[in-house]
Amino acid sequence: MSAPRPSRRPRRPASPRSTPQPDTTGPMRLQRFLAAAGLGSRRHCEEYISAGRVTIDGEIVTELGTQVDPGQQAVAFDGERLRLEHKQYFALNKPVGFLCTHSDPRGRRNVTELFPAKGARLFAVGRLDEMSEGLLIVTNDGDLGNKLAHPRYRIDRTYLVQVAGHPERSVLQELERGMYFPEGKFQAQSVRPVKKQGKSTFLEIRLREGRNREIRRMLARIGHKVMKLQRVGFGPVRLGKLQPGEYRELRPAEVNALRELVQKTSAPRTKPSPGPRRRK
Template sequence: MERLNKYLAHAGVGSRRHCDSLIAAGRVKINGVRVTDLGMKVDPDAQKVFVDDEPVRVEKPVYWVVHKPPGYLCTNHDPSGRPLAMHLIPHVEQRVYTVGRLDEASEGMLLMTNDGELAQTLMHPRYGVEKTYLVLVAGKPTKDDLQRLLDGVWLSDGKVRAKSVRRMKPQGDSTWIRVVLCEGKNREIRRMLAKLGHKVLRLKRVAIGPVLLDKLPKGKARKLSLPELTELKKSAVSAERRVEKVAGEARQNSDEAESQPATKPVPPRHPAPGAPAGRREFVPNPNSGGKPSSAGPRVYVPKPAAKKSPLARPGPGRPGPGRPAGSRPVGGRPPGKKPFGRPPGRGGPGK
């Protein structure tokens, strides 16, 4: 028995996340019964699984490296009839899809497989699998330009940065640079360099993780060798463990923060018995172990009460200095006095 989403991913239907969306949408059936439980398990030997009423057959996993020329699309269907990267491997019977797309004008390495779990790890930016590119840009980028790529550039969909950048060689008025990314947003390198004022003239991906394009001709494909596949899976597993470790540390820190009290109560200070009047000697904090401070015992001298000024305004109903009692009614104004302020009316004397 294995989880349904894992079974579908191994069958080449898609990544586990994509398979979860298919299950939640009710597009998956087991023995003709629609299932929507994401935790459902399946026995491949005793049960038949269908996606959109089409039987799912577990295929042998295959891994192909393809050198995509410019002008090809990384999709399974194009209404305009433009050439597809899938057309470069017509002899492959399994249902494969591209790992890490390249736009139409770009060229270089594509990894095509039906291993949905491996593809998810290689493509998702949180795992940080490196992709290496050679880029020909207009002009001559300065050291500050290259540093800005490392520090990060703000685009419409957020801040993006390169993991490493190196100037390779000049070519006329243009320059070749080597860029390594750990994520693959749409036309990311082109937009980053355009922000810096350097148009991308040519873009070629030469590596995904430890797998190199090497000398594979344009438009050709080859199977991934066993050592290459082993190294690729090792890098994927290492990336997953790194992400799990970071997530585990974050959870542990969160649990520790919740278990600790928000603030530690401070015990009140009490005057020592027998202290002279006007000078209050306080008992040391019991948390200090009863040890006296290096500055000696703490002494508190009460602040003398402030004297009221004889010119202070009296409160309501209280006669001030030099004023007989009852000369001013409480809460009112002296008789015959008009209130302060502008008289009523619109800008003129009151009527």
């Protein structure tokens, strides 16, 4: 495998004019501030608080939901003062052999190592397993990143998968009907044969959840081994011509489209108001 390389496109720092920024002014919950400061998802930030690793004005805080005013109070993580970072959003073509987790006891490489060491605290939205490649959203916006990865928002994930053999359409429909595993029901939104290549077939598979090795396990059950698995789409964002190890900044329209996806899903449903009653 060739060494990963940064994008050929110049990497310019994002600016408030080009990249839409979330509202993080005034008092807010502590875990929201930590996520906005780039420590990771809110769930991870809650774990940091409960573990006593966060202080406000020098005092350890372990109560979730504590309010903090970043303009008036000093928040620190493991003794290091935190400040709100300018939000950055990237599309990365993850190479095979890289992990999406924050740390690995075996010392395997993390996708954030593909970015400059001196920069924002970045993390990957969701996961691709070590042997998979393709599109990952990488950001320091913990609030948006947590929502995009959460199953309740059902963001479309599109994959191009090369499998051994030539599966019949009737067999592929089993993936669309769904099948049960110990974690629950695994189900593809759609499966479409793209082309045949020798003794293999390329499939386009669309999911709305990213469970552990979901595609590999479903295809193994119907008797077709995965030879290559590449994510090519995440919501409105497409992999395009990025080579393994390359990345680019998301366009403002892409960031706005991602925000709109989670806002639509989380918006409360309102009952239609009854029309005027007729007089009898």
